[in-house]
Amino acid sequence: MSSDKQPNQYKPLPPEDQVLPIIKKYFDLRRSDVDILRYVHAEIDLEVYGMSIKSLRRLKQKHGLVSTRQQAHTIESIAPYVSEVRTRLPAIGAGDMVSALWHDHGIRAPHGLVLAHDKAVDPVAVAARKRKGLKRRRFWATGVNDVWSFDQHDKWKRFGLMLHLCVEVFSGKLLWLKVWWSNRQPPLLASYYLEAARECGGVCLVTQSDPGGENYGIANPHTVIRQHLDPSLAGTIQHRWMRKGVNVKSEIKWSVFRRQFAPGFEGLLEYGLTMDIYKPTDALHVLIFRWLVIPWMQLQMDNYRIRSNQKLPRKNNKKVLPHGIPDLIFERPQDYMAADYKVRVDEDLLDAAQEKYAPADHPVFQLVPPIFDARVQAAYATLGRPAVTVNTLWTIYSALLNEVSNHLTPGEQAIVYGISVTSDEAVDFLPELPGEYVPWPNHGAQNAG
Structure with a gap:
């Protein structure tokens, strides 16, 4: 009798390194095991491999992917x-707290448990968040990547921080949420757009914004890219200029941002002004503030954007657009009976647009002048490179300000105080003619994918 092991009737499991990223991705999106298995089946060769729900659960258990029920948290533990x-x-509700606990601490807590905690700790705040203050507006979109809507936000201008975001309107996915010392320099806005185009592998059909000369920083490269790939669009502008209050989707995102994200961080920044720790009219104060605060605040906003894109919003029966997690609608529109109108763009075409509209040597891309960056880097190293948190921000800022000011040479002082830090005016940037020829790489027209 042969001792060779006979194969059973089941197909072998796919390699773990192939399926584990898929499982983790949709586990992080809080999808059910049935949904995760469906996504795995869509990615593997089912002629060769197989996976059952039991195999999936064993693999999750092996790698510590524990469900909400299995974590068994209590009010005391969270x-x-x-x-x-x-x-x-401080202002987020239970649903957003569930998302933040998972994203920031790996805690899967049920919505009811978090709500019970909030009602026990601060029932007044829970009641305040339930007020019905929504204003309904209409917006139409035919599918994913039909329209990208962007807008700036100047509520933090008094701190020297300028914000900008873009939303894919059909899915509600935030494509970017940026903080910088400017939001009115067209090359900077062009860089945001081109970065998103690289991440998405293409561009939308039409961009949209409020009126404003700085918005040509996106309208120009988008129009020329679309014309380059589809010559029939010559003589047209692939951008919508919306009157004030009509760029609805971006304004909704800013409203949610103001309600959920802004209060805690705005109070932190306001403290620095009130206590006279930070003087936004002093160039040295401003440059150290930019160097320390902008990268840290960008990290906080990146986390907020990821949580927003991975959170299932509350169902709205008055909404015609699909109900689902923005990331999933954006990546898998077919699951929501929707089309994807993405126009695929090659890297060399994006490189050409980058060189023309967002050249890397433009001064707007400098967080601080290079000579000052070297000085503040050395001072930060002297302090032991402490981690910035909401509790340590102003302590580190004060120590850094003291360390830098004590070691600035007269030449460095002249550079620092010769910089204008009180204005954010757009550079001269004349609109292009819609049909202007640009000698970029010729790939012929490409269809929306």
Whole structure:
């Protein structure tokens, strides 16, 4: 009798390194095991491999992907983590707290448990968040990547921080949420657009914004890219200029941002002004503030954007657009009976647009002047490179300000105080004619994918 092991009737499991990223991705999106298995089946060769729901659960258990029920949290066990999140995001409700606990601390807590905690700790705040203050507006979109809507936000201008975002309107996915010392320089806005185009592998059909000369920073490269790939669009502008209050989707995102993200961080920044720690009219104060605060605040906004894109919003029966997680609608529109109108763009075409509209040597891309960056880097190293948090921000800022000011040479002082830090005016940037020829790489017209 042969001792060779006979194969059974089941197909072998796919390699773990192939399926584990897929499982983790949709586990992080809080999808059910049935949904995760469906996504795995869509990615593997089912002629060769197989996977059952039991195999999936064994693989999850092996790699510590524990469900909400299995984590078995209580009000007492989540309390310190909820308190930590509230130091940064004091105004978010239970649904967003569930998302923040998972994203920031790996805690899967049910919505009811978080709500029970909030009602026990601060019932007044829970009641305040339930007020019905929504204003309904209409917006139409035919599918994913039909329209990208972008807008700036100047509410933090008094701190020297300028914000900008873009939303894919059909899915509600935030494509970018940026903080910088400017939001009115066209090359900077062009860089945001081109970065998103690289991440998405293409561009939308039409961009949209409020009126404003700085918005040509996106309208121009988008129009020329679309014309380059589809010559029939020559003589047209692939951008919509919306009157004030009509760029609805971006304005909704800013409203949610103001309600959920802004209060805690705005209070932190306001403290620095009130206590006279930070003087936004002093060039040295401003440059150290930019160097320390902008990268840290960008990290906080990146986390907020990821949470927003991975969170299932509350169902709205008055909404015609599909209900689902923005990331999933954007990546898998076919699951929502929707089309994807993405126009695929090659890297060399994006490189040409980058060189023309967002040249890397433009001064707007300097966080601080290079000579000052070297000085503040050395000072930060002297302090031991402390981690910036909501509790340490102003302590580190004060120590850094003292260390830098004590070691600035007369030449460096002349450079620092010769910089204008009180204005954010757009550079001269004349609109292009819609049909202007640009000698970019010729790939012929490409269809929307």
